[in-house]
Amino acid sequence: MSANFEYDLVVIGAGSGGVRLARMSAQKGARVAVIESRYLGGTCVNVGCVPKKLFVYGSRVGEDLEDAAGYGWNIPDDNIQFDWPTLVANKNSEIHRLNGIYKTMLENAGVTIIEGTARLEDAQTVVVGERRISAAHITVATGSWPVVPDIPGKEHMVTSNDMFYLPQLPREAVILGGGYIAVEFAGILAGLGVKTTLIYRGDLFLRGFDEDVREFTAGEIRKKGIDLRFNVNIDSVTPDGAHYKVALSDGSTLSTGLVMAATGRRALTDGLGLEALGVEMTKSGHIAVDSHFQTSVPSITALGDVIGTPQLTPVALAQGMVLSRRLFGDGEGEMDYSAIATAVFCHPNIGTVGPIESEARERYGRLRIYRSEFKPMRHTLSGRDERSMMKLIVDDASDKVVAAHMVGPDAGEILQGLSVAIKAGATKAVFDSTVGIHPTSAEEFVTMREPHSVG
Numbered sequence: 001m002s003a004n005f006e007y008d009l010v011v012i013g014a015g016s017g018g019v020r021l022a023r024m025s026a027q028k029g030a031r032v033a034v035i036e037s038r039y040l041g042g043t044c045v046n047v048g049c050v051p052k053k054l055f056v057y058g059s060r061v062g063e064d065l066e067d068a069a070g071y072g073w074n075i076p077d078d079n080i081q082f083d084w085p086t087l088v089a090n091k092n093s094e095i096h097r098l099n100g101i102y103k104t105m106l107e108n109a110g111v112t113i114i115e116g117t118a119r120l121e122d123a124q125t126v127v128v129g130e131r132r133i134s135a136a137h138i139t140v141a142t143g144s145w146p147v148v149p150d151i152p153g154k155e156h157m158v159t160s161n162d163m164f165y166l167p168q169l170p171r172e173a174v175i176l177g178g179g180y181i182a183v184e185f186a187g188i189l190a191g192l193g194v195k196t197t198l199i200y201r202g203d204l205f206l207r208g209f210d211e212d213v214r215e216f217t218a219g220e221i222r223k224k225g226i227d228l229r230f231n232v233n234i235d236s237v238t239p240d241g242a243h244y245k246v247a248l249s250d251g252s253t254l255s256t257g258l259v260m261a262a263t264g265r266r267a268l269t270d271g272l273g274l275e276a277l278g279v280e281m282t283k284s285g286h287i288a289v290d291s292h293f294q295t296s297v298p299s300i301t302a303l304g305d306v307i308g309t310p311q312l313t314p315v316a317l318a319q320g321m322v323l324s325r326r327l328f329g330d331g332e333g334e335m336d337y338s339a340i341a342t343a344v345f346c347h348p349n350i351g352t353v354g355p356i357e358s359e360a361r362e363r364y365g366r367l368r369i370y371r372s373e374f375k376p377m378r379h380t381l382s383g384r385d386e387r388s389m390m391k392l393i394v395d396d397a398s399d400k401v402v403a404a405h406m407v408g409p410d411a412g413e414i415l416q417g418l419s420v421a422i423k424a425g426a427t428k429a430v431f432d433s434t435v436g437i438h439p440t441s442a443e444e445f446v447t448m449r450e451p452h453s454v455g
């Protein structure tokens with residue numbers, strides 16, 4: 001802590017990572033300010049995980065109502081209505097409540113909140129409007145922003161930022177991309193009754209996920225009526241009356257009410273003045289840091305989406321804690337990126353932890369693959385044609401379960417517990433000796449006895 005500076009730490013960006021770092025550092029006695037130009041809570045709270053999950057819940061209700069008949073509920077379907085503005089308004093009040101909680105949390109920890117856009121004047125001075133703020137340490141936690149591909153008519157495409165505030169739902173939508181955001185929004189829109197087409201440039205979407213998961217998910221999503229089109233791209237978007245004409249690379253065209261780009265996110269460093277200070281950047285445009293979040297300038301650190309590690313809130317939160325301990329606490333701890341579980345909240349969900357099969361084979365050699373595919377019990381009476389898939393990857397030599405992948409209801413919830421077992425190094429023998437919870441889908445993970453394949 002230094003008396004020569006107004007603050008011990010200035011954090012630029014009040015998203016998940018920045019807020020966690022600011023709070024923890026202030027609780028350790030540091031004098032901390034956090035600068036935010038947009039909204040407290042960052043992408044996750046405002047235009048990401050939280051409102052997305054609320055929309056996912058909303059989009060499931062339609063199927064629940066349909067499924068009810070098999071359980072004896074008579075719900076006349078001639079008067080069922082969905083009102084998009086109500087969902088958006090209720091979501092907005094919840095986000096507003098969370099913004100308030102973030103403010104209170106920061107204030108209670110003794111963090112000064114400064115509203116405005118930050119620019120680094122030198123390695124230990126940040127300028128916000130007329131104000132110059134000196135700090136012993138500066139952390140850049142400015143996050144990321146959706147990228148729209150450079151194609152004719154790109155100005156007509158919306159991004160996830162816009163999806164949370166659409167004034168009305170279109171009848172048809174086209175989504176470009178095959179990653180988390182494209183697949184989740186395809187599920188949301190289709191669940192809310194929008195005729196949805198997903199355009200992906202490669203052979204099969206969800207690149208980076210387990211091969212079986214990708215294929216199985218494609219099959220389940222198609223059953224929901226989502227038109228998945230692979231090996232094709234969007235060449236241009238042209239307004240056409242109240243619609244848009246979307247020209248595809250295979251020569252065909254689509255007419256639609258909305259075109260969304262879900263084509264990745266770039267590091268948000270605009271206007272910070274990092275280059276002038278000699279802060280090194282990576283080829284992908286992220287801030288280059290070492291394993292201690294240290295940039296090439298000694299007083300400047302960075303964390304979260306802006307440094308190019310997995311763009312996930314829990315990763316940024318963990319980074320904030322590690323960095324706070326390093327700057328003001330007891331250690332030089334490093335972030336452990338192993339066995340990070342993640343979920344895609346499409347319908348049904350994907351949950352995953354550990355390497356995909358092809359990576360595991362490279363890393364471990366001989367594997368035992370356990371795989372189970374079944375109709376979830378709920379759909380025995382609902383009659384819905386929806387199936388689940390679970391997969392365990394076991395290193396044959398050590399018997400350790402190195403990965404678990406699932407497509408099915410509540411996969412995200414189920415995989416969180418499994419990630420603890422996998423991180424703890426549980427063997428297949430431990431899984432086998434674990435008594436299941438019956439009747440659940442999750443019990444399949446401890447009852448798969450015969451390998452689907454070995455080698």
Ligand code: NDP
Pocket residue numbers: 149150176177178179180181182184200201202206207233262263264265310311312342343344345
């Ligand atoms: P992703 O990187 O996951 O996916 C981007 C997709 O867009 C890929 O399918 C990519 O294709 C495609 N693409 C990229 N550039 C172009 C282009 N020029 N033309 C056509 N297609 C293109 O990004 P998202 O935007 O989906 O999400 C960003 C990140 O946010 C995720 O990686 C994830 O870390 C995080 N996130 C996490 C969520 C969760 O935890 N549930 C939910 C939402 C987001 P290709 O595969 O060929 O490169």
